[in-house]
Amino acid sequence: MAGRFDGRVAFVTGGSRGIGKGIVQLFAEEGAKVALIDVNEEALSETTSELKEKGYDVYSKVANVVDAQQVEHAVKEVYETFGSVDILVNNAGVIRDNLLFKMTDSDWQTVMDVHLKGSFNTARAVQQYMVNHKYGRIINISSTSALGNRGQANYATAKAGLQGFTKTLAIELGKFGITANAVAPGFIETEMTRETANRIGISFDDLIKASVANIPVARSGKPSDIANAVAFFADEKSSFVNGQVLYVAGGPRC
Template structure:
């Protein structure tokens, strides 16, 4: 890899595993200082040790995106340590899948809080540093489920909301040199899709096979596919790309 992000600081929420971890690794491998917050202490510790072992400049903090004070404190510490916050990736997410008639209040609120409240808190905290610096890249991780998906009324609503949030950020923050875009993954092999297989009672390999049969490029997605899209939006050279939603799903989505 080159050093496209040398001297930049990337803040990744939910960055200790899966897509978030791959995104953090991508930024670090290209010279960025990387900050990761997560609620999974064990995975966070592993990420810290492994990335530091590679010589990467890494900050980690056990924090929830749904806690405003924790987010603001983490942003402050990252800014004080590295001198800037240049890229924010709102990746933290959870699923609580169920058909609507079985979905509980807690299922709904947990998902919308993490995805929507979390992205709001993190973005509001980050933008004050970005506007001062007249530079920033905000990338929200949405999903093809934003277009609707059986058993995911909560998740689909949250991901669709993130797309509206993205477009509004692009309008409001563009004059400060800040772009805002969203990446919407299709089927990606992660712990989250493994949990989906478990929920519906099929072996993960069967879920992958069934998903691939409907993907035009003939393969499932990997976390690095999403990291590639995020890196494109985060690049300094992508300054004329803002308010966009990129579906990374191995084929077109309506």
């Protein structure tokens, strides 16, 4: 049975764990050749091995999205290996949470660099191949934190910036058959939210319970929930959906 993404090539940043891994797995299961980059060499190696053991076509490389040359080199290698770069998912992210008066210059700049500069670097690198092929899907991973969140002045700002970046890409690239959209997750059970629990000094189970209490569907999110939303935007049939932000949070967001 043919998959939705047979013959497509998906490039996912931060694809070795959490939401990124869930996205990579869905694309691979539905027929895409997958490329993932990450700075976590151990996790990248483990995820790559898992995918290859299942018989999937995989490219992986340790690369930092903040370094434009590393990104451009990886994208070039993916194109030369698979013959196209059809889908980009800008998922790589970090948190450096703190209240504003405690937040350091490094806390601020690190988050800006990874989320904003990183997404800029990868989008700029892939667009030339997409333009030449007159086809592309760019999906940026934002967050409900873009609406504001205590202790996340840096992260909230970066994720809001990604939404503006997304809408601008949609305007500039639409005429080339390229769409750009964003998925904004709410509370998702990942290594990153586990780090949040550690930071605030509670168990991960307690953080999940506290979060679920405010989610209308009465459950926490899983990486697969975000992967399904990403797949909708990445689908060839979604060509008239462009410049949109989809909040995937178990309830409405303004």
